[in-house]
Amino acid sequence: MGIRIVSTRPFSDQKPGTSGLRKKVTAFRQPHYLENFVQSIFDSIAAPKGATLVLGGDGRYYNREAIQIILKMAAANGIGRVLLGRGGILSTPAASCVIRKYQTFGGIILSASHNPGGPDGDFGIKYNTGNGGPAPEKVTEAIFARSKTIVEYRMLDAADVAFDAVGETSLGNMKVQVFDPVSDYAELMESLFDFAAIRNLLAAGDIAQPDAQTSCTEMSPLRPFPQSAGYASNVSGARFHIKFDAMHAVNGPYAKEILERRLGAPAGSVINAVPLVDFGGGHPDPNLTYAHDLVEIMYGAEAPDFGAASDGDGDRNMILGQRFFVTPSDSLAVLAANATLAPGYEQGLAGVARSMPTSAAVDRVAQALNIPCYETPTGWKFFGNLMDAGKVTLCGEESFGTGSDHVREKDGLWAVLFWLNILAARRLSVESIVREHWAKYGRNVYSRYDYEGLPTEAAQGVMQHLKNNFATLAGAQFGKYTVKYCDDFSYTDPVDGSVSTGQGVRIIFTDGSRIVFRLSGTGTEGATLRVYLEAFEADVVCHHLDAQVALADLIGIALQISELKLRTGREQPTVIT
Ligand code: G16
Secondary structure, eight states: OOEEEEEEOOOOOOOOTTBOOOEEHHHHHHHTTHHHHHHHHHHHHHHOTTTEEEEEEEETTTTTHHHHHHHHHHHHOOEEEEEEEEEOOOOHHHHHHHHHHHTTTTEEEEETOOOOOTTTTTEEEEETTTTSSBOHHHHHHHHHHHHHHHHEEEEOOOOOOOEEEEEEEEEEEEEEEEEOHHHHHHHHHHHHHHHHHHHHHHHOOOOOOOOOOTOOOOOOTTTOOOOSSOOOOOTSSSOOEEEEEESSSSSSHHIIIIIIITTOOOOOEEOOOOTEEEEEEEGOOTTTTHHHHHHHHHSSOOOOSEEEEEEEEEBEEOOOOTTTEEEEHHHHHHHHHHHHSSGTTOOOOSSSETTTSSSSSHHHHHHHOOOEEEEESSSTTTHHHHHHSSSEEEEEETTEEEEEETTSOHHHHHHHHHHHHHHHOOOBBBBHHHHHHHHHOEEEEEEEEEEEOOHHHHHHHHHHHHTTTTTTTTTETTEEEEEEEEEEEEEEEETOEOOOEOOOOOEEEESSOOOEEOSSSSSSSEEEEEEEEEEEHHHHHHHHGGGHHHEEEEEEEEHHHTTTHHHHOSSSSSEEO
């Protein structure tokens, strides 16, 4: 088995985005495309000879082919051992868990996360460092710089490696150790949460339901279901029903093992549990639009007590109660407020962090707990330093991401188990817990509008137009809202002092309400413009509960000041969450 040095030419578009390099499968399948990027990783990370790396992916189309290429390149680049998830499967949080547990030099994760898969879908690759977290910007920039000058890559001439069974094989001088992708992760979850209490809840969930007389039902923007007058009561002693939608993505085997086998949820509690290369034709993004199988069940007449979904690579989550949607920002705040109910967090939280566009709901909890709250740019990588320095325990993002310092990635199933632990301890419905939370802390009414697949120039034009108007916007009045200030968010990392600029336009109003505009860093077609809207309601009254109603004025202002419709020709957003 010899090492081949293959001549190549750089591609100009290998700049990692919010979370690694994401492109169409067709782009990745161009000759040398994946190889160039992988060699750029090896050239940039300077792994010592014989180092161990973790490898796996979300099982999407091209996962298996990419793994064969990466294994042969790892062997040719002096890597000593690769820990590979069986079948090439490894959720993003499980990869982080394994990197940390076995103290490997780092890991390569193959996923385009929530983006659709299949031959015409998306593929992605990212490098995680030895702390288990996404590579920080200085590493991704080095990889990108290398990709622009690369002239050759190294590849071992060898037959493909079999990786569908646990065991160890040799590839040149390198060992490939195929391991069960679920067990280390499941063990970590058992160490954090009260599995006995959750088992108990699932066996006989006598929770208190909201009072039909005083309860207000919230209509989500996209919810096509009629409001019900009240809720089917969960008879004391009856089972607490859950549904978890794995969306034919990586978390199926994890959820089956943990929710059904270890926690005793009845078979069928996990739906769409088999990972498929094209996610069954679906869009593995756990929101009210794309997780439609689950949404139909949770808003139906016989809705279970708790519903959840996770995304392609298992790091995102959506939490639902019976006919009730928990916004990711509220979910983070609720977890923070109730954290000490879970054994892994009973000592309390060192601090919390949220990305800038995420609502300030968690800030209010932090204030009440008298712990620090950090505001970072979008991208999980920004939380890593804070967690490594012991400054934060929990963090989260509006983009359906929540996590803690147990790993260095957001973690979908972790969030689900945290909620179940809280429900087991408090014996209230999801809705009651959220309403109680609002009553205590006030409510940060929140919504995000996504305009996907815009012509890049038009989207950039909207951003530029806003920036050009900062001076005239400051102090301007729009109905009851007065602009306090506007800026382009920049962040100075409190741990290493690194500065990240251009992280989104903020329009902040005097009452604390906000409109944020950002261009997504994860799309693969044109540009996605995100508009984030947030208004604070101290007095939670029923008629304000529809977020779209409460935010109508802000939406109007956002469209007006951005000239979005004029500049993009789009009348409606693609997705509202
Ligand atoms: C990634 C990042 C998240 C980010 C999200 C959305 O998530 O890890 O930190 O919030 O993208 O980013 P953007 O708004 O730039 O599209 P994932 O689940 O796609 O890996």
